[in-house]
Amino acid sequence: MQAGLLNTFHKNSRTRGYTGWILSAILFLFYILFYFTAIPDGWAHFFGLEGKWNLYGTLYTLAILTGGIYFLTRHGNSRYQKIRTISLIFFQIVFAYSIPLVMEIFETKGFVFSIFWPLKIDYFYPQNILDYPILLIVYVFISALIAVPLMTLFFGKRWYCSWVCGCGGLAETAGEPFRHLSDKRVKAWKFEQFSIHSILVLALITTAVVIINWMLHYTDISGNWVTDHGTFDVIVTKIQGTYQFLVVAMLSGVLGVGLYPLMGSRVWCRFFCPLAAILGLFQKFGRFRITVKNDMCISCGNCSSYCEMGIDVRSYAQTNQSFKRAACVGCGMCSHVCPRGVLKLENKWDFRMGPDMKQRQVFDL
């Protein structure tokens, strides 16, 4: 028995009961107010903060801190869980919250070191990034194009998604009570493959056209930033705006967090995050895998139930298939809750790539 998980399915708020729906409605309302109105600016001023996004950042960090402490009381008995959660809290407080704040105090534009393109798509928008000092520009490109893929090849997606990332940070801490609500059906897996790669393509197109459009601009003799391709400029501005509204505001914010009490804490990460899509592709070719101990599974379903990414881990465990799944963020909960110690997260090159690594079998003979 995992003390922290007792009564999970007895609680109304944690089983899509009416309290879950109310909580979801409150979260939706909160995010709509933040993204689409100026009302939260008033709240921010009340607390002596500059604007609504400062308030949002503060609340977000507090949620990760308190949620993290809550998580540690439940799963701190596992050292992997403990270290991972402390890492998430650390990256949020130091890199996502404090450093940008200090930079702003010194009148520089705030910069978050722990977030990369395409999750932060603006980092590849030339009009944005060129405002930063040259070292930061180099950091943006090297981190996104070299460091992130390399780290993922060696340690799997988890080094980012469940150790560093702010979205993952909220999911793993404040979202902890809802992790079991992810959809485990094959149908959901199919949808995930379609949706996450669609958003990735959308992010790539948006980045490309914004860069092309920027290159088509020049400074004319009177010093204005102009282009000869007016229609293209209009279309690109539309695409950029659509991405901002659809992906950044709606999918990562409103739906991503608003659906916590109904569909689990990783809706954004699993179905939509373009960075997760890239990490997932590298993970499939990297070292990280979940090793299954043969013939020891009792099919109890703890692993599948507590997988926030909706992976039916049991279907691999009970058929003796070690596996790599693009979605897996390496939170380690499947291994942690397994009463027979069947699962182990490992970084280990395995070039055999046997059938077990490629496709899931329904049964094993």
Place this chain on the structure above:
Amino acid sequence: MHYVIIGNGVAGINAAHTLKNRDNNAEITIVSYESDNHFSRTALMYVFCGQLSDRCIEPYERDHYEKMGFKRIRDKVIRLDSSGKILYMESGQNISYDRLLIASGSLSVMHDWPGINYDGVGNFVTWQDLEWLREKAKSAKKAVVVGGGLIGIETVEILLHAGLEVSFLIREDYYWPIALNKKEGDLITEHLTDYGVEIRLKTEFGEVLGENGKVVGIKTGEGEKIDCDLVVFCIGVRPQTDWLKESGLELDERGGIIVNEHLETNLPDIWAAGDCTSVVWFNGVRRPEQLWYTGRDQGKIAGWNIYGDKKNYKRGTFYNSAKFFDIEYTTVGLVNFNFEGEQEILLREKDKFKTVRLVYLPDKTVIGCNMLGRRWNHEILISWIEARKKLDWVVDHLKEALFDEEFMPQFKIITEA
């Protein structure tokens, strides 16, 4: 060809899968009175505690039977007519089969103690037991769990988590002597005592005391009274074969269906697998193997044989695993078989609940390992035993068989307890 499988448990479903894989057009009917969908019996405890839902412990999606083309009958078979190849059901319906697999599983053992019919006395093995216990635990304050085995300790754990006061009656002088030694058993009882369980060792059960048809307490064999409003008997399981007594099937003295190495019974076109089956053990003794793992393996082998392939059921080196509250347990090989001249050492880590017991022969060949408190790769341990590795070698290489989560404290033996 119409195949009928009695039992929707792990043996039954694995047989159905194997059969389906062998013959895609096989007409397969699964009969069960316990549940519509196959579920993991070992996980009933998690459902009771709300750690899992009813649905969580079903290993397959709900449309699995339709997808596989398995027909299901929810009914209880009460009689087998092997000459007419007909099964008679409780509802009055009967079905015929061409080939039959009996995987009817186990029933809880209940002795004829006085008072066992009072309201508030039961077991914790079946889905129906789960429903019963859920209902009872709502109002019960104090429970007595009788029987120091695996189901017993799990029942103690879930009742404790449900807020009941629990007394744990164990007949032997330490917990689970069939698999543990005294030191290991004492560690487990110490762990349980820390959780607030009242453990009574060397205590026989006497009778259930009741008032107005309801349990009010029990009396131990020594005559001591314990007040309680719930009694759960976990004193073992026996093959569910009472309905086969007049069928002509050969049963052993425990009620297990006698089968040969192909899991064939003495009657034509009838096979048996799982808990209800009596097989020959490595030491020549014939008896049922009532484990999840053997049920699964027998089901698979039965699936091949019922189709017509001849596959032998041969249990490899013994292994099993369990969890006593927070202490994980892995056992491999021959432990507690008391071979002539066998010796053992118990290695302990700084955390005293992490132990390794190695059993070896006079020539130092290791024949069994009992591990508490950590996760171990049983396959590696099995390979060492099968390679007849010596004690010193095994102790030196133990680390290689660890299967712990990452970042766990390093494995370090501090004493030979």
